[in-house]
Amino acid sequence: MAERLFGVETEYALTAIGARGQSLDRAPIAEAVMHLARTTLPCLPDEFSGGMFLQNGARFYVDVGLHPECTTPEVSNPWDAVRYVQAGERLLLCLATAVAAKRRAGQLLLMRCNVDYGGMQSTWGCHESYMHRADPRAMPKQIVPHLVSRLIYTGAGGFDNRSGGVEFMLSPRVAHMTSEVSGESTHNRGIFHTKDEPLCRGGYHRLHILCGESLCSELAAWLKLGTTALVVAMTEAGLSPGEEVQLRTPVIAMRMFAQDPTCTAVAESPGGKRLSAINIQRHYLSLAEAHVGDAFMPPWAGEVCRQWRAVLDRLQGGPQAVATTLDWAIKLALFKEHVRRRGFVWESLPLWTEVARRLAAAPARTPHREQPLAAELVLGNNSPVAGEVTHLAPLMRANGLSWNCFGPFLNLRQELFEIDMRFGQLGDTGIFAALDASGALSHHVAGVENIEDAIERPPDVPRARRRGELIRQLSGEQERYSCDWLGVWDRQLGRIIDLSDPFAIASEWKECSDDDLGPLRGLPARVREHLALLRVRGRRVAPF
């Protein structure tokens, strides 16, 4: 059976709140966390990212937007994928807690949330990488329908952060996917990301997926990796798994699926077929089940198919059937209850959202457009939108809404956003963590365990294992040695231990130069880039 390799990069929201509730500058906090990691953990610096590689083979650095990012080592099964994500979170939380204590920084919060609700309307990611040998040009067609529809179990749940109202989405990051295919990652994001940087030799490609989200539920995270790895395997084997479930407008379909907790919304295929997200997923599943024993499938394919089928069966029972298992469904239940406690009816939120939208868009607000919508501004004697308030009166009356509730609606909106952020907060005070500790959830996957071991030891993948060993061995000499995905570098003597073959265990130091790479001939261009980088930084390397 085939070995599949994949990994996860998770960006976290980092916040420091002072004693008076004020926001503290995050840059020095992020640097303090990195410094503590660098000086207390067995690690080697990563010249390219400015971060470091750890003894478990993982990478840790601060990505654009001051988001601490943990990248798992290469793993070969979805259990290890989830374990190493959890290992990264425990490590990050530990570092942040130590920094907070040392700096007396008030609250230092790390959150899995992937969208901002503070007015930036921004998003950040949880990316997946899958190694494969398929033709990259063939991949989008085969995998896009899967990526569009898998959100029914991989969605983190939350709200459209570009909306002036309250619009629940199974996957809030979907609101930021603006094209089907794109090479961009910080704007104009695509469902399919064309980046293909293999970070290894041997003719492999790396499928890089950035439309996913950080998840709290083990089962959701496990399925996200397991099912997608099987879709990649089937594509590589030439089965064309997405052929019969093409979508006419994938971006629109994805948004429609993300807005429908019943999972019954349908999107059209180019041929006019009407497909629900569950239909599409069942198609991929059936194909996987039909080939589960084939040589190209990984050994765990059968177990993924079993869990995949089980979750799709449950989803047909509606959101309540998965309300203790999947992130979005847990949140939906909590949000609905919170709305009820605040005296609102969940079904009234679309109307309130329409009211907010029209007020925000009212021309008279133009000078005030940068100000958040506030009840006092809207309903006050000198309201800049008095005309629109009058214009909205029939809608309000027809639906039993009262202007007295507009202010409470805006407050409720803010509370729901805070609840969403607090849900994925790392540590015991996060809402998900508290629910998990109380026994109210059922999301664990048997075999996702021994996280302490995953913090210290790499997975059973040759080059990850070798990377970890070298880091443990050489971490005391960070001035001399550095690490990246391709190898461990001796800057002093201009040598590399070549880790570019993921399935080989390299043990010998090799000389490296630009003119004659010797044993390194044929390595990706990144080797040359690294050599150039070392030369620019004045490290001694063999002459070019």
Next chain:
Amino acid sequence: MRERERHHDDIRGPQLPAPAVDSGAVREAAERLLAQGTDAIDRALSGNSTAFLAATRQEGGQ
């Protein structure tokens, strides 16, 4: 890490009917979730969500 046992599973046939749902169990689980969730939310909320969201404002990443 322990070597994971490898299985060769039977190929499944056509789509099976959805399993019957124990609605009583689902309802109990939902009630437990809401009870615990209410507590967890009340403990977590800052009391000034607008200020919290402003303080936790995030720039975009990838």
